[in-house]
Amino acid sequence: MPRWHHAVVFTLAGVLALAACGTPDAEREVVADPSAGTGSQVINTSPDQQRIRADKVDEIAAKVPEPIRADGKLAVGVSGEGAPPLAFRADDDRTLIGVEPDIAQLVADVLGLELELNPTSWENLFLVIRSGQNEVGFSNITVTEERKDIYDFASYRVDSLGWEVKKDGKIEKIEKPADIAGLTVSVGSGTNQEQVLLNWNKQNKAAGLAEAKIVYCQRPTEYQLALRSGRIDAYFGPNPALVYHATVSGETKIVGVVPGGGEVPAQIAAMTQKGNNLVPALSEALNVVIKNGKYQEVLNRWGLGDEAIPTSEVNPPGLPRS
Structure with a gap:
């Protein structure tokens, strides 16, 4: 079956702006404004993602709760409904790719765990995290004070x-x-x-x-x-x-x-079951890849370099209660 792709041009100066033309190229190209300091790069939409990877940090990996360490996997809930560049299917219509799976991969690497991506609907995402069926959600989830009553969070991106x-x-x-x-x-x-x-x-x-x-x-x-x-x-x-x-x-x-809050700034975060003691390790892993530049590489790869944060926080201030 033929695969059709588009050359995509993003200008990242303050906010994401638009300019594009469609071509049957082999990949989607994202060219950032030089003033944004991100250069240009090519986005691979094939199943062979060649993801940016990170090294295990034993000190942080040791902080992962024992049941998860014993299992050896990090079960991650992501959107299964297709929302590029966040999480969507590759050209084979099966493999999940996008900025959310990429960041989840970095975190799993630092924690020394195998990444297990589990697609789900937005409605079910909160249920599978609350029940413990999945250990963490990477799905463009905004931190709110109401959600913090039930879940724990480790921030990793600006919400816009x-x-x-x-x-x-x-x-x-x-x-x-x-x-x-x-x-x-x-x-x-x-x-x-x-x-x-x-x-x-x-x-x-x-x-x-x-x-x-x-x-x-x-x-x-x-x-x-x-x-x-x-x-x-x-x-x-x-x-x-x-x-x-x-x-x-x-x-x-x-x-x-x-x-993300209308008039109030908001943060996107990894979400875990409240009190399962996983979120400190998640935040520390995120800060490792923020510091070593892997995190910025991933965001730049998907044209989201201007949504980077300087530090991951555990349960940062969320959007106020409605």
Whole structure:
């Protein structure tokens, strides 16, 4: 079966911007703005990922809870619904690739564990972590104070959200609540961005403006079809995934990027079962690869270099309770 790919150009200066052309090349190329200091690189979308790897650190590996060390594997829950460049299927339509599996691989390496990637839906991700079926989730999970009641976190990336609209549409920017007044917009149910959107609607109502009509789409293909057909005016979701889709499809554009909490900065983190004592080792492993540069290499590989954090924290301040 033939494999079709696209040359993808990202400009990473402050926020991810768009420029692209489609070609049947063997790989997706990501060229960063030289001012961002990341140079240029090629993204491999084949099953043979040749992932960036890290060395085991015995001192940190010894801190992994004994049952996990005895098993020798790190069971990681990731999104199975396909959200490049976060986590998606390679050209064989089976192998999970993306920035989330790559970071999980680095952590597993430092801990001396074999990485076991387990795809799941967003709805089930929290259940499999809470039950202990998977030890950790790497799936663009935002730290919130409510989630910290049930889970532990080790931060590893800045959380940013984006607004995607039709490329030939009339909407040019969405930066504040008033910009979505009266629009029909879509968001994933149970996500952090849903909470931001609901808060924006409250602000519009208080200001005497029309609230946005919300249409819930759980899978990327659902919102993409709704956007293409005009059933929705805009989609609100994780900025990296939206930029990737807008660039590859050539049919949409990003008209606004906001912090993960709307007005409040947020962090993406690895999530574990509360009190299972794994998260300190995860955070220390992340700090090892942050310090030795492997972490930055992974982010740059997927065009997300500007979402790097200087230090991983255990249970950092999360978004406030709703």
